[in-house]
Amino acid sequence: MSGAAVAGAVTSAADREGDRRQLDLRLLVPALLAWAIGAWALGWPIRTRLVVAAVAALLGLLLVLGTVHRARHAGGGWRSRASRGRPLLALTLLALALVLGASSGHDAARRAGPVPALADERASVTAEAVVLTEPVRVRSGFGGEPRVRLRVRLEQVTARGETTPVRAPVLLMAPGEWAQVGWHDRVRLSGRLAAAERGDEVVAHLSPRGPPEEVGDRSPVRAVAEHMRTELRGAVEPLPADAQGLLPALVIGDTSQTPAELSDDMLLVGMSHLSAVSGSNVAVVLAAVIGLTRLVALPRRWRPWAAGAALAFFVVLARPEPSVLRAATMGAIGLLGLSASRRGSGPAALCAAILLLLSLDPWLARSYGFALSTLATLGLLLLAGPWSRAINAHLPRRLHVIGPAVAIPLAAQLVCAPVVVLLQGTVSVVAVLANLLAAPLVAPATIAGVLAAVVAVVHTAPATLIAWCGAPFALGIAAIARLAADAPGGGAIGWPDGPPGAVLLAALTTLGVLGGPWLLARARASPVVAGCCVAVLGVGVLPERTFTWPPPDWRLVACDVGQGDALVLASGPGRAVLVDAGPEPELVDGCLDRLDVTRLDAIVLTHLHADHVDGLAGALDGRRADRLLLGPVDDPPEQAHEVHRLADAAGVPVTRVVAGDTVELGQVRAEVWWPARRISEGSASNNGSVVLRADVGGLDTLLLGDVEREAGRAMLLASRRQAWMQRDGPDVLKMPHHGSANLDEDFLDSVAAPTAIISVGADNTYGHPSPSALTWLAEHGTRTLRTDTDGDVAVRADRSVLTAR
Template sequence: MAGSPRSTSWARSAASGTSSSPRSGPRSVSEIAGEQPGIDVRLLVPALVGWICVAAMLPCRPVVLALSAAGFAGLGVVLMHPRWRRRSWATSVALTLVGTALCLVATAAHSSVREAGLVPALAAQRATATVEAGVLSDPRVVQTKGVRPTELVIVRVSVRTVVGRGQRSESSTPVLVFGDMSWAQVRWRERVRVSGRFDGADPGDDVVAVFNPSGAPQAVGEPGLVADAAEHVRSGLREAVSGLPDDARGLMPGLVIGDTSRTPQSLTDAMLATGMTHLSAVSGSNVAVVLAAGLGLCQLVGVRRRWRPMVALVLLAGFVILARPEPSVLRAAVMGVIGLLGLGASRRRMGLPALSGAVLVLLCIDPWLSRSYGFALSTLATFGLLLFARPWGGWFARFLPERLKTLGVAIAIPVAAQAMCGPVVVLLQGSVTLIGAFANLLAAPLVAPATVLGVSVALVALVSHPLAVLLAWVACAPTLGIVWIARVCADVRMGTLPWPDGPPGAFLLAFVTIGLLFMAPWLIATIHARPYAVAALGVLTLAAAWPTGGLVWPSPSWAMVACDVGQGDALVLASGTGHAVVVDAGPDAEAIDGCLRRLHVEVVDAVVLTHFHADHVDGLPGVLHGRVVRQILTSPVLDPSFQVREVQGWAAAAGIPMQPMYSGDQLRWGAVQAGVLWPARVIHEGSVPNNASVVLSVHIGGLRVLMLGDVETVSAHQVLLALRRDRAYLIGGGFDVLKVAHHGSRLQDPALAAEVRAPVAVISVGADNTYGHPARRTLDLLRSSGSQVFRTDQRGDIAVSLDSDGRILVSTRGR
């Protein structure tokens, strides 16, 4: 071994699979992983480095990407020179550099194609145009909340022809369409023509622009034979399950074809809370189940072994077409195949190299997967399955009766996946799911029958609708079992653990996970040696961590609360016992009424409506319900007029006076003092109502809050100039809390964030909103300015107060 290259020493030692006797003491995680013969990590580092580089450089121009690729490739070629190649690390580093260069070249090529044509320029100018586009996804209907609920349809298209500003161009540019219900009828792969207005997307997004159509789409091209056939199968499944209970009717199409349009929102929330969302859409596990069932059927009917790979490929192609060959489905298909490969006995050693190679290939095909949470979750879950499922399964099997030892791997799969995916889940939810592994473990035996029976329903529906309906009721049993597990586990107290959000929280959990993995042998040995002491310590730890304080949320000294009202703003300022000032009231009347009841607000000294958009005013009836409201203060810009009239009608019916606010106004309600910094004038660039938002500098006791409404970049800069002229701000020395403008949209002023540098930044935003709020670059801007970000879509109601020493305390109610 001394003469062998050092770069392969770890892989070879792992491949040796050296076992230790039960009495040889605890083994390290590397030894446990080493029980799997032939772990090959040579492609793992190139895949990881390539992934990081592509994700970091996605916003760069194609020329920058190409030059970077050339630099990486050049260094790789240099390291392959005989002078360097003798060094133990040179080959591994060269492989990493070449793999990264390949990914960056592919990214540059994709970016060049996307930037061709007129769309980027039209989006930058927010110009109108007429386009012909191919439909890339099924339409998704989103229900907006408020007094007047509306339906919005989201469709991803590829713009092929665009005519605007007197020019015409051909391209293949991905664009996200936000349309009315006329767009709900478009079909996958159909070609449509429509006019509308372009708007920009964030750099690094998987679409170049956003398109707001001015009318209904006109079909100018048919989807094609394959697309029509796939739609026929999908519609047959939907019709067959239409008579099932709501939860089964929504979940079964999600398991089989990735159609979640009928899934109740409460079920979606429960599956998110329990880490089971991968079951409600097409994932690698679904693909693996379908392939395993197909191959098992081949063995049963006597198909020769040499033909089975071909059958598997046909099954995979059919399943992908049925579920739509979008990036997420293609990713799930690849990960499902690799996961199946990793669990196979004869070719297990191929799993990790196949996963690493698949990551590189998928990044070359679609570089925007590098920023996809779904891609990260699939990759990490598959990695956990390949590395830990079998050794952990063997360990679990030791504690099972002889007849049940084969279930060890089934138990290990969700545990390994949950452990690997935890850091990414923190980025999504801002919390750690404690119940997730247990919920997935309970649901695991039901996933395969539900998926296989669901696929069977879709196929049988092609020949007999009554028989498909009967089979759907059979499939309903395991499907409702999954639903029951999700709903029960979602209600478990302490099912989620609050955790620092953003990259710091993700890195912290990754560090904790790695530490626990390496400490596992010692922990196991300690448990065996001192079981009663460990049990007592566990009980004491649980008792200390049990959140008894949460029963009286928020603390009696709360100063400000951001209510979780969905995609809108509703902030409450404590002006006295049972009294408050409400800043904005939208869009959900029931949600804001419930929030004020939880805060025991009986008298509202004032309602401040920063502007008249629905997501800030449509919940006003909830504020007025059952409590005294003394006055309503508004922006001086009465736009949009129909919502102004509606607010005026509510105020008149309740007998409440309304009056506008202007820059320079000073107001006081009990403990709350507020100065109006904006608006001083009307700004016509961008959204007039947003830029006319009332901006308040608020003092509540010792807490200083800057509330920005929905101001956009230009008006935010005017607020900065006003702050620099404000005597109270200059003397007081800044703000403790920043209410981030416009739900964290990309239209922020970096100079204002750098100036304010509030320790706490609050974003009022709806979960899974269709606007991309909060924007990634806004979150990065806030964190780089030293702010800790709290979001209502992740934390629920957010309360801010000061302790007796003047320190800022933030407590969240949870969702």
Template sequence: MTVAESAELRARRDEWTREVVRFTDIRLLVPSLVAWALLALTLTWSAGPRWVVTGVLVAVLLGARLLRRSARRLTLVVGVALLVQVAGNGQHALRGVGDLDDLTSARAVVTLEATVTSDPVTLAARGSGEPVVMAKATAHRVDGRGRSTPAYAPISLRGDESLLKVKWHDEVRLRGRLAPPLPGYPELAVLRVSSHEVTKPAGAIARVAEHLRSGLRRAVDPTPADARGLLPGLVIGDTSRTPPDLTEAMQATGMTHLTAVSGSNIAVVGGMVLGLCVLVGVPRRWRPYVVALAILGFVVLARPEPSVVRAAAMGLIGLIGMSRSRRAAGLPVLAGAIVVVLVVDPWMSRSFGFALSALATLGLLLFTRPWGDAIAQRLPPRLAFMGPAIAIPVAAQAMCAPLIVVLQGSVSIVGIAANLVAAPLVAPATIAGVVAALVSVVADAPARLVGWLGAVPTLGIARTARVMADVPGGTLPWPDGAPGAVLLAGLTVLLLLMGRWLGRFALVKPLVAVLIVALTAAMTIPTRVVTWPPEGWRIAFCDVGQGDAAVVRTGPGRALVVDAGPEPSAVDGCLDSLGVEVVDAVVLTHFHADHVEGLPGVIGGREVAQVLVSPIAEPGYQVGEVTRWARAHGIPVSAVAAGDRLAFGDVTAEVWAPVRRIAAGSVPNNASIVLAVHVGEVDALLLGDVEREAAHDLVLRMRRDPQMSSAAAEFDVVKTPHHGSANLDPALMAAVRAPVAVISVGKDNDYGHPTAAHLAMLRSNGYAAYRTDQRGHIAVVERDGRLEVVTAK
């Protein structure tokens, strides 16, 4: 490094030191954070306690005013808290107008007039196998129980595929039954739509936006599946076509923020427009206004939903800073943006997305410059410009990690590396996507060419996610909830405070530093990730997402497979990892998609002797699929029912259900094959997806059958039914209680599985619950006469 370069870096560091006091002006930041926390705490309270809090704030504010100068800081804190608290009370008052709240409590059938505020999305099929379409709307009027009253509240819509025809900002008339939402959600009601009509199509701006969005989707149609699904997500947050396995890979690597419209999207668009302004010679004083206009247009394109408004608010912080002469504007502007967003939409106070955006922005404001300069000083001169680029994802990850632990229950070790690799690819992909959407207005052919240009960096992002997701030990299990967040936050602060000392220590005593790092890695990285499958495994429960797939070892390289999950690649990968080459039988407990759609992944490339199915052949479509797949490989299909006995190598199994067709509830779920499996010293009960009716039938039969009752007391493992659904007879789980319960469930699924009631029931009966969404593959291992549970995460 030359003397001139050293002087330049020293000057930049001195400039930072001179500005640090002004830059860290927290006079408004602390009040905004206190107000935010108080609003998040009280927003779901009933009216009485909320108004008590408001009254206390008013009294404290009046008292602080009497003290005048000595209580200026307290006045500011209480004043901001009172402002957002009043906004929250006002929101509740609007929601209480009319009869909507009472009709929701009564689960009444009503007619609603509303404005659609989101694009309809299709949720995974369940129950009868028919998909469920969800959308959000704002209610304006409700007719029910002989009265017509106004309404001012957000609602959630559920319906069949006909609901896909409505567009964002359409005014609609809906008919259906109301139901209360889950506690803590911003929607006042859930409407199960039976019929609907569009009374007023969306306006010209919404139609233009939809035309541009459709143009972007057409532009990427010829590209590979990863680019076709991911590029619209990067540009406008549309993840409807993203492959499920790519979504899982991005979750594992902490990259899902890329497919949610965020401040980074706003920054990319703003930077592109600013560059054009410089290129065409727009006067400096007009540039912020041109960039602001472009950002507003992008918000319309991406739809002004809460997450997009949040991103625009955070992105505009940089715009305001650009128009000021001092970088010290950053923190006050961030604080002001937080307060404005909470006043406009108090429910943002309980949004994890808003919290992550605010924390990431705070990290960038506090750390990007000093860390970037420090990194640049240690890089070769020609690479010094990369200092800030490296510092940005590190700063954002450091600030957001404690909150991400609350959401994921794990720490992504490869998250920073994955985001560093992907970061340079995001801007060209986003710019190409925006340009493709604009060009599509003129013609599709050139738009497709631009779409291919955007597909190249997008495929790089997808490849990064997939490769990093497969890194052994890439995800470190961590205590979830508040304790895990506090622990990680404490460790992060400790590392920040001691980082410089640790660096000096590593330089002075490198060998000791290497030994400490190696010891820490050995203690924290699970050895099971490099020793999977564990020696002596008897039963493995595969992580196949929102579905079931269990593997019972019948001998070396051989297994009995119970269910195949929702898609072939997941179960195929699990069987490969277990070394299964021969399948003595595939038992499909029932014909729902989340149990049978993965069958081609089991029978492809393996020797499969037979497929055993439930005698209740419903739903017909999946029955036909299973039959075709098995016939194509010459595999016989036969039904089994209660009383049948199976024996394969080291495994014996008794079929406990079904006995008969149960018409109540879900017929296919209640027709699930229930297997009592014995392998080695392990006894397991696999309950399929039985619901309350079939579960109660099992309880009654155990009471009548001493052999079943005796076997129920000996189980070591129970695979709980229906992915942790609350639709279950607790008496069954009490009757078959075992040391270990396994819940086969998909991460961030749309059904809220496993439910709080299901988990509470397991705890009350003394089960140790293991979940595939948190632990990955789960194996029951027999070692030296003892049973152990080993997980892949």
């Protein structure tokens, strides 16, 4: 609020005769600069932030006083260009002082007390805490129990015989029983603290022992919200799976019932914001309520109260976590920006909201969710209106609904694209189109979901009927996401990742927005210019795999070598670790050539069957190999003899590996999980396969060789005794034995992953992959890639998957 007040005072003095909308746009500069510097400063010591805040506040106040003095005594001279810049500089300094002062104050308060010191010493504590966020399930560790992640605020800590009141936010990685707690529950817990990184939104990490012990009664707000959420889940239960998952996701951000494959597809094509509580959901609800108040002729003075009540209801239903409150704020501002009578005040309101939210929670400055919400709202305020009017200028009046329907999602997507590059490392050429197609379906699905939630409190049957009314729209959204994800490469084009890629895309977007009208006018006047524009756009939107392989930033490639295995792990530029060599030298040689691999830091032969080792000569042809890693089982003997002969001829040393060994080669760090012993049941060679849990430049993979049921059961039992094997599930699972039916499903349940690869030959005589393996994958919502149908399969650092076909 104070930011808006200062803005009005200073800028009105600067330019009373200027356009109001221009003044409001200028207010964004202080807010955005304060936001950027505030994010950077979170890692500074508290004292440094306080000093900088004090200096900025002092200089800002001096500039304000100087501006006011000149306005009173200097006649019109103070309107010079230099003078007009002083109010903006003053406002920027005051905004910076507000954000840095707030962050240092919050940081000092949360670090007060013994928690940071106890965390540095990894002390065990008993504490009472308030839950700040809903538990988020994480994939269970290998053979471990399900776990959840959540934030709590410690309010009382007992350690070493002393009990101290505190207000310290900590991050919990907790057992599955913690999934039952919710926002604002009070709990008692015991566990061991660990230090957090400087600048984190928490002061420590805590691993609780055992389930939570709830203290006191559940808050009335939480009880009401939980009752309504439960009734909504019951109302949508009869719906098809996609609708059953999407309606609660659209309304309350509950993705627990959304199929995993659909969630992955929505993430890939830039539609994941629809399955979380976002500003667009809030705006839809508020717009519907305002439209209803007009329909029933509610007096104008009561309409803001009705909208406020609807907003409060929606926040309670979605649970008033920080992310929901942020979405509510941005949604209300977005709706304000679309209002014809209030459009000029939208940027000022956004500026005030940025400063207010950052002063209440400074760690939002580093939140991708906050960045996406803010930028989407900014795009709506600055671009959606003019673009909508420009589109409608070429349409008959009866089709004017098309203007905003196209302009709003287009503006949001373009403005958010640089942040998406930071998150995903790619630019999706189908994201804009997918969101444009889905946009008309979001509002009816959301409104139907909200109405179903309200009615479900009274009775489930009519709520289910209402939910069925929203089901076609939810199914349409799901169909669009799946269709877009099936585009070659997910519709992604290669792009520099990290901050350089984000800055480049932001610069190009700005250039396009500012120069677009001029270029469009030239294209209309000249066919040559129009042709050049079409050619540039056509090349730009080609999926990257149509002109480049391997894809940039690849981490793992499963080579199409027929009925066999050959997996390539990127260990550095031109270097790799090869896991198995397939049945044919030419096939593995060609795959490595396509990947530009000239040096193999290691070759791992999981076992010595022909479909894994007969291509070894091709892998060694024209490449340096530093070592050959084998398991302890030399079976069959003739294959073992040939492998050693080839290794000796190439001068490659042979090393044996067993469970517990680690291998570090470039960006590949692998743990050997099997074999721990020889298994006589089943195939001794298959059950003696080397199993690797490999981190490949941040991509977590589990490569299971050809292990069968017996080895799977043995690993499951071993993992319950070995703490180092109890980790979250991998990102990518290489299915064992080409998708054979001879597998242990309990073992596979413990290592389920969002993406699985089956290395298998087309039309093989073994019946691979088996129907039971494919059924297991489908039941777990796993995205499955097969070399017989997809060709070479590449997985990138951002977990996106591209195929050669």
